[in-house]
Amino acid sequence: MVSSKLKRRGVLFVLSSPSGAGKSTIARKLLAADDQLKLSVSATTRPMRPGEIDGVDYHFVDLQRFKDMVGDGEFLEWAHVFDHRYGSPRQPIFDMLEDGCDVLFDIDWQGAQQLFQQAGGDVVRVFILPPSIEELGRRLRSRGTDNPEVIASRMARAASEISHWDGYDYVLINDDVDRCYGQVLHILQAERLKRSRQTGLIGFARKLVTNAQTPWETE
Template sequence: MVASPPSDPHGFKRRGVLFVLSSPSGAGKSTIARKLLADEPELGMSVSYTTRPIRPGETDGVDYHFVDLETFREMVANHEFLEWAHVFGHRYGTPKAQVWNVLEQGRDILFDIDWQGAQQLHQLAGGDVVRVFILPPSMPELRERLERRATDTQAVIDARMDRAANEVSHWDGYDYVLVNDDVEQCFAHVKTILAAERIKRSRQTGLIGFIRHLLKSG
């Protein structure tokens, strides 16, 4: 159970939101996640563990927790992940302890994970999970974005495009689906979804006491 955010004028207690953003690589998910974190101080970020090498500009413990394969396997064996997946030869996992710690602080949590992770998280946390899938405006545009990043070889880009088609095929496993043809507009829609989910009736555990008091006061 988490406390209501300071922005709630009524001070109702509510359950936290496990807010998932997914998209094919290059569709803009990470950009929108960064903008959301900068704009929403009450939102915490789930930092995944990964076995892939650290990239230039990344910081261990901020972008990912970078570990070797043996350490990751030990964490899986010890059931330390809420979800984990094998992607492009590397493993990625969401640590349980970190998620529960953020929730105990009365904050919502943002997840930048793929459809497999979103599915696993939903199986574990059900109604507390809100899943948003971000689509590119077209597949040629997606390829162009990947090529503009200039961080991958053509072979890797081809593999990402193949994976993108598979990921898009799972669009119907999400609660919301957005097309990112304008990043500011897409970001605005994501913010609207988060705001609406925070005040959803099923999350407002403090409403029961308010309603009882309301009826007695009449």
């Protein structure tokens, strides 16, 4: 029996949304369900929160180290968000692609734009909208992790983030997290099957043509 698994290029899969719209929840569900998908762990200058682990949730660095990484070209993308800086280290991403994995990015529209400029056709961009601004505010308050000033800042930024929805390949409304997760999973699976990503398909198809042109006998 011949294996149907062909070599393919990895997908750089971007999830973006305003804070509180659900991208982190969906990202966790994707990573738990799919062992071919690995998270790009960002570097950040923001302080570590209770329960977070350095190198797992983020690579926590000071401002000078972050600036050095920018200057040395160590990021595929980086952005200044809520008084802190976030960036996607280049080499770990290339290592994951080399190992045959797809890479998941939990980044904002600025990062998505930079990543697309760097990697073009390998990037798939998904933007997640809340069902309403009122629901977005409710979700932020219910998390209990931010003070009212931070929540107000996140709500003020939401309008700017949502205004960039048309820079994405797919736009979903998260009014039900399980349904939205299923839609995101279907997008990932379909993008993996695109002909342009099937690097092993050319050789496989040529072999089929050659074999079909070779005289053969039926039983």
